[in-house]
Amino acid sequence: MxxxxxxxxxxxxxxxxxxxxxxxxxxxxxxxxxxxxxxxxxxxxxxxxxxxxxxxxxxxxxxxxxxxxxxxxxxxxxxxxxxxxxxxxxxxxxxxxxxxxxxxxxxxxxxxxxxxxxxxxxxxxxxxxxxxxxxxxKGPVISQDATTRYLEFMQNHPSLINRISLAYIASYLGVTQQSLSRIRKNIR
Structure with missing residues (x-):
């Protein structure tokens, strides 16, 4: 309270x-x-x-x-x-x-x-x-490329990355789950 x-x-x-x-x-x-x-x-x-x-x-x-x-x-x-x-x-x-x-x-x-x-x-x-x-x-800028959107998401919402489903993050970013998986793999 x-x-x-x-x-x-x-x-x-x-x-x-x-x-x-x-x-x-x-x-x-x-x-x-x-x-x-x-x-x-x-x-x-x-x-x-x-x-x-x-x-x-x-x-x-x-x-x-x-x-x-x-x-x-x-x-x-x-x-x-x-x-x-x-x-x-x-x-x-x-x-x-x-x-x-x-x-x-x-x-x-x-x-x-x-x-x-x-x-x-x-x-x-x-x-x-x-x-x-x-x-x-909180909405991402769709005119940005998907990698930039994800990097911004990571910067703005670091506490959410491992707490919510990748499907929700992908939907929020306006990309498919497969694309998000590829982006995450390339960033590591």
Whole structure:
């Protein structure tokens, strides 16, 4: 819980009573590898904070191929924010790449935080902005060659290299698994 509170305090000031209220609304949740945090076709109903593990945002393109759009790891918020706020069905999946431990707020509890804590909407807005920024910045530049994309991935996400499936990394980089295996072999 300490990690979540430290994360929130980056975006605003809270007193102990407000912190206690937040802690009372939070639920610890475990996801097994391949479990979904939220699913396409369903309205997202929770906001999570990752204590341990990695979650990927993915969708299916018009050819039915699964595309990994972003990878979200520890000390980050995870939510399909736009659909959560609009109360509309999601078009992507948020799926555990590893076993995960999260602190979760159900939508009703999240709304209660807004109604009870003065300035919560401003804090939450900043957290969601960072969440959206991280998701948008994590996509590789497809105009780069595949080796450059992988080298950048290794530089930007060293902790993920041996934690998640090569299939997810390949999808994220926009290459086939065979190409990624060749690239990895040539780099060694």
């Amino acid at each position: 300490k990690e979540l509170i430290n994360y929130i305090l980056q975006f605003g000031i809270l007193n102990q009573q407000q912190i206690d209220f937040i802690e009372n609304k939070a639920i610890e949740v475990a996801l097994e590898k391949d479990d979904y945090f939220s699913e396409a076709g369903k309205i997202p109903v929770r906001v999570g904070f990752i204590l341990e593990g990695v979650i990927r945002g993915c969708y299916y393109n018009n050819k039915g191929e699964e595309i990994t759009r972003c990878l979200i790891s520890e000390n980050s918020l995870v939510v399909d924010y736009l659909n959560f706020e609009a109360n509309t069905s999601s078009t992507e999946y948020l799926q555990a790449c590893t076993s995960c431990k999260l602190i979760v707020f159900l939508k009703q509890d999240w709304l209660e935080l807004s109604q009870t804590i003065v300035g919560w909407e401003n804090i939450a807005g900043k957290m969601f902005q960072k969440c959206l920024f991280q998701k948008s910045r």
